[in-house]
Amino acid sequence: MSQKTTISLIACFVALASLANTGCMIGMTSGPNMGFMGVPIPVSPFLQDKQEVKYWNHERY
16 A cells, blocks of 8 residues: 555544544434533532632642
């Protein structure tokens, strides 16, 4: 095989592998199943900001 054909085949394989791993399959109507992690957990903005400041200070000092 020529180098151009080999590179094209490798690129197609990588593209198909990445689509299979992301859950973006053609024909999927229900979307990816994330189990119990699929439901967002509400967090108040006050608590979110408090955790972000705590993390910021930890990383800063």
